Amino acid sequence: MSAIELDGVSKSFLQIAVLREIELSVPEGSRTVVVGSSGSGKTTLLRLISGFDFPDAGTITVSGRRVAGVGAAVPAHQRGIGVVAQDGALFPHLTVGENIAFGLGIRKSGGRASAVRKLLNMVSLDADFAPRRPDELSGGQQQRVALARALARRPKVMLLDEPFSALDAGLRAATREVVADTLAREGVTTVLVTHDQAEALSFADQLAVLREGRLTQVGSPRELYARPVDLFTARFLGDAVVLDATVEGELARCALGAVPIVPTPIRGDASIMFRPEQLAVGPAEADGCAGRVEAVEFYGSEVLLTIRLEGAGDATAADGVIRVRQRGTSNAVVGSRVGVTAIGPAIAYPREPVSAP
Known part of the structure; x- marks a missing residue:
């Protein structure tokens, strides 16, 4: 069963086509990575799935429910989708615990504290991180807190917009592994966009290459690396x-x-x-x-x-x-x-x- 279906999705800004007739199916519980160079339309694709923007043509379905397209325009907060941005976008004036608890809807402080501890543990952080401020954390820790905050709403789908790009190589790999394990354990369908080829190949169950607003090839990482459909895709996914x-x-x-x-x-x-x-x-x-x-x-x-x-x-x-x-x-x-x-x-x-x- 597909958690996300994009059928003929197109989007333009000021008459400039950013996405053209995108066809993409994301299996439930899988990790799909959309990889492409800067300006290829990756972030726009995530914004359309999340509900921050709406397509000019085509339809988007999430968990069997049409959320965008003919006769449908479901706003972002009603789609059951979590989003982790490139910089984490934590509230600087709130503690880690308050960031995670934001929007939990738990009124009793005891219940809120318990939920925060569980979410911190879920992303491999100790409970003593809760009273800290975001500026007291490393980049990798901030990204894990952002993931915990997104998981607090128990989303069916998680969208990751180049969340590891600002981290150094060692921290990026360690944080990526924690995030991948957490999402797999929780059974959350994940879509990651990145321009990092190694990251795409290592994280993905399914890989989609985006070039100038069009998907050139979709398949397993091994298939795309070994049998790229054209020389652009071959070179983009590794040395050739x-x-x-x-x-x-x-x-x-x-x-x-x-x-x-x-x-x-x-x-x-x-x-x-x-x-x-x-x-x-x-x-x-x-x-x-x-x-x-x-x-x-x-x-x-x-x-x-x-x-x-x-x-x-x-x-x-x-x-x-x-x-x-x-x-x-x-x-x-x-x-x-x-x-x-x-x-x-x-x-x-x-x-x-x-x-x-």
Whole structure:
């Protein structure tokens, strides 16, 4: 069963189309992430679902109830939806406990205090946080308090608008894990919007890529990473090695030689895409593809090698230069000559046009 259904949803501001014919189904109890660059329409999509704005066309259904569209215009406070904003939006003049208790509707102080303690525990915070002010908390703690406040109304759906973007990398990952566990435990359907690809892939059960107001692809994170529908989506969801090639049946001839490809109707000129981890680097062999290491970026458990392929000429979209991810134990150094081998099939796309100088 779907908790949220968007059918043909469009929205414009001052005659500028921000969202165009959005079709999206969010399964009940799932975590759906909408990922896209700044200005792609992510926040507008959340505002339409929450009820802060209404679509110009199409319908929105929440838990089987039409809330926007023909004959329906349910206001935000009647939709049973919780919202956590990017900055948490806590009331600075209230304590943590008062922020969480806001709108609980519990008159007795004992009952209110008990409910606040339960909600703090739900987001892995101790009860002694209740008397503190928001400015006495870290960024991650503030976001957890904002989540507790949103959960206080027992929403059926939670909308998260880039809530981790202002946190540093370590705190962002820890806070994201607490939030994900809390929402899963409570069985709350969640929609997160973000421009962070790693965050989208790790948080989502279902991933939707938004580009210039249109959804380009919807599916599982693994599916979208491994089988992106176009090169934009491929590059947006992670590093991509793109080579010019000629497709001949089940093979593509490129700077790496003849490599297998995912079945495709494309024939002749094409661009093919590998993920960096699909390329293995080893000793250069006389009859294999070789290149010279131009840069080594060390990330602890892995290294990212920049390699200029030998004799590539115009055979690649990046002047014969590729970037290959390897384990951190790789002993490749700048200037060394290495062999490059493809692992698994590439994906073929229509040949990318050559950019004007």
